[in-house]
Amino acid sequence: MGIVKIERIGGLGGFGGPHLKSRGECSLADLSAADQAAVDALFASQGKARAVPGNAPMRDGFSYRISRQTPTGTKTVEVPESMVPAALVSSVKDSIE
Amino acid sequence: MRCHCSIIPNDVLKRFAEDEKLSAPERKNFADTALVDTEMRKLRLQAGKLTNVTAALSRAPVATVATPAITVADCNHSQTLPGAPVANPGSSADLTIKRAYDETKAVAEFYKTVFGRNSIDNAGMTLGSSVHYGVNYNNAFWNGMRMTYGDGDANIFIDFTKSNDVIGHELTHGVTQHTLQLAYSNQAGGLNESISDVFGTMFRQWRAGQTVNQADWLIGSEIMGPGAIARHFTCLRDMASPGAAHCLAPQPFHFSNYHAGMDPHYSSGIANFAFYKIAMAVGGQSWEKVGQIWYKAMTGFKPSVNMRMKTFADRTRKLAVSMYPGNVALQRAVNAGWIAVGL
Numbered sequence: 001m002g003i004v005k006i007e008r009i010g011g012l013g014g015f016g017g018p019h020l021k022s023r024g025e026c027s028l029a030d031l032s033a034a035d036q037a038a039v040d041a042l043f044a045s046q047g048k049a050r051a052v053p054g055n056a057p058m059r060d061g062f063s064y065r066i067s068r069q070t071p072t073g074t075k076t077v078e079v080p081e082s083m084v085p086a087a088l089v090s091s092v093k094d095s096i097e
Numbered sequence: 098m099r100c101h102c103s104i105i106p107n108d109v110l111k112r113f114a115e116d117e118k119l120s121a122p123e124r125k126n127f128a129d130t131a132l133v134d135t136e137m138r139k140l141r142l143q144a145g146k147l148t149n150v151t152a153a154l155s156r157a158p159v160a161t162v163a164t165p166a167i168t169v170a171d172c173n174h175s176q177t178l179p180g181a182p183v184a185n186p187g188s189s190a191d192l193t194i195k196r197a198y199d200e201t202k203a204v205a206e207f208y209k210t211v212f213g214r215n216s217i218d219n220a221g222m223t224l225g226s227s228v229h230y231g232v233n234y235n236n237a238f239w240n241g242m243r244m245t246y247g248d249g250d251a252n253i254f255i256d257f258t259k260s261n262d263v264i265g266h267e268l269t270h271g272v273t274q275h276t277l278q279l280a281y282s283n284q285a286g287g288l289n290e291s292i293s294d295v296f297g298t299m300f301r302q303w304r305a306g307q308t309v310n311q312a313d314w315l316i317g318s319e320i321m322g323p324g325a326i327a328r329h330f331t332c333l334r335d336m337a338s339p340g341a342a343h344c345l346a347p348q349p350f351h352f353s354n355y356h357a358g359m360d361p362h363y364s365s366g367i368a369n370f371a372f373y374k375i376a377m378a379v380g381g382q383s384w385e386k387v388g389q390i391w392y393k394a395m396t397g398f399k400p401s402v403n404m405r406m407k408t409f410a411d412r413t414r415k416l417a418v419s420m421y422p423g424n425v426a427l428q429r430a431v432n433a434g435w436i437a438v439g440l
Contacts, residue, residue: 011236012263012317013254013333014346014362020253022235037116059270059281059289060238094235094253096328096345 002028004039006084007065008092015062015094024091028068035085042066042084046077064088162221164209167202169194172230172245179243180227193258197226197246200264207265207300208272211384212392217271219396224268228258237263239270252324253345260319265300266293278400283357285404287364294365295372295391298336299384309376309383313337321345336373339366352406352439367438368406375434379427386427390416410435 005025009016016022028036062081066088067074081089167187170180171194183189186198201224208214216222225243234247237257244267246257257263270293273279279289294316302312317333330345339348348366349355355364372391376383394412401408417424417431 010360010362012238012257012266012362013235014360015235016360017346017363019330019345019347058238058240059274059293060236060267061240062236062238094250096253096325096330 002069004028004088005067006088006092008062008081008089008094009065009078010061010063012060016065019096020094021097022092022094024088024093026088026091031085031087035087038085039066039068039088042077042079043068043075046079064092163215165205165216165221166223167198167205168223168225169197169201170225170227172227174229174232174248176231176234178227178230178240178245179225180230193228193246193248193256196256196258197228197244197264200258200261201226201244201268203261203304204265204268204300207303211299211303211388212396214272214392214396217268218275222271237267239267239274241274244268244271249320249322252322254320254322254325257320260301260317261304262294262297262301262316263320264297266297266316269293269296272296273395276396276400277398277404278402279404280402281361283359283403284355284364284406285402286361287355287359288368288404288406288409290361290365291368291372292391292395294334294336294369295388299388302383308381310380312383314373317345334362334366334369336369337377339370350438355406367440368409371410371434371438371440374437375430378430378433386421386424387431390420390431393420407440410440 003025004027006023007016008022013020028039031039058080063078064081064084065076065078066084067076069075169183169186169189170178171183171191172178172180183191183194186194187202189195189198205216205224208216216224227243227245228248230245230247233250235250235254237244237246239245244264246263246267247254249255249257270289273289273292277288277292279285279292281289298312298314298316302309305312314337315332315335318331321330321332325345329343331343333344333346334348335341335344338344339350341347346362348363348369350366350370352367355367372387376387379387390413393416394409397416398412414428414431414435417428421427
């Protein structure tokens with residue numbers, strides 16, 4: 001079912017910059033059916049979700065850049081932390097590079 | 098239950114709630130999430146409306162209380178907000194709780210004493226903080242209603258309440274929300290972040306009674322963990338030298354290096370450096386004159402969601418003239434500071 005790559009970005013420290021990184025990956029097959037469905041929903045709702053009133057981003061909140069392979073190439077969505085299944089969140093590791 | 102689907106369209110949630118390929122507990126989880134999601138959306142919409150109403154009334158604020166109440170809740174390492182309310186947080190044996198209480202109270206006093214502002218909304222809004230958020234959580238944030246602090250992973254970062262400029266930074270996001278209402282992307286996002294750094298560092302200097310020459314101008318210096326210190330990182334950001342090697346998050350500090358879509362924690366270096374240059378040129382204590390100009394630029398006008406950096410710079414130039422008409426040196430310092438960063 002493929003690999004999902006996850007990068008945590010933003011936050012007070014600006015993860016994703018030159019030194020602060022937070023990355024991980026997991027196999028879709030290892031996720032529960034509910035988490036797989038949640039990942040599908042993230043990709044399905046990208047764009048539409050952004051337009052929902054009242055969903056302004058938190059200040060200094062984390063976002064997640066999630067990528068997966070599809071028959072037409074790599075698809076990437078960027079979503080707030082509150083939308084990301086816990087299994088994906090726990091797959092990332094913070095590091096200094 | 099951790100609601101992790103909060104902005105997935107409700108129809109998608111409901112479809113999963115009825116999907117027989119999922120287990121009964123999983124379907125219930127989606128159904129519960131859909132229910133919570135609906136209520137959370139209503140709550141956020143109401144919070145937004147409330148912000149707009151209070152902003153509209155800000156020229157004649159009606160203070161409901163003389164000083165804001167300060168509350169602290171303990172997340173006990175969950176990611177559920179607000180967490181369990183803490184009774185008497187100011188006398189808690191938990192130093193994180195006590196620090197969140199004491200420093201939030203001090204930020205409220207800073208805004209009251211220095212700028213005559215009564216809390217985030219200038220009407221005595223209760224200042225709520227949540228601590229011990231998540232497990233090894235390397236962040237602090239403002240969620241639109243309260244400040245939240247992680248404990249750090251004890252390697253890159255330690256307890257995020259330990260740098261009082263971080264507490265000032267987060268609370269100032271609330272003030273911005275109730276005044277300029279800046280967006281969080283592009284130039285407005287950079288201004289939003291810079292205003293939080295500027296008021297966070299001014300609060301830190303005020304708390305320490307420092308002049309601009311005595312201050313170190315570092316952001317987040319007390320939350321650096323042993324792993325970061327071992328690699329010679331001494332702060333998140335340095336307003337005096339935004340691109341320095343000792344910054345864990347080095348920033349550009351000239352507008353020529355700005356590009357659309359840049360993380361606001363990086364583009365903020367431009368206005369941060371301008372404030373530093375101006376404050377150093379004026380001398381004394383940062384909040385006495387230059388801080389007053391910044392505060393007026395933030396609070397004395399209508400909301401400007403997509404404000405550009407040049408607009409903010411020009412506003413401070415005009416305010417330097419109108420607020421300090423006889424102080425030519427200050428007016429020149431403001432102009433020179435912005436020119437130094439290309440604005």
